[in-house]
Amino acid sequence: MTTTGRDRLDAEAGAILDAWLLIAALALALAPALTPAPVLTLAPGLA
DSSP states (O other), X not given: OOOOHHHHHHXXXXXXXXXXXXXXXXXXXXXXXXXXXXXXXXXXXXX
């Protein structure tokens, strides 16, 4: 089976999306450690 240009673009887009999802998951996981405590205590009041 030959791959078309569209197949290659779809695969690349999928890989980029996977990378962004991984970055987002890591950012969410690390956010409590990187965020100062006062900001965390104020956030519920601002929501």
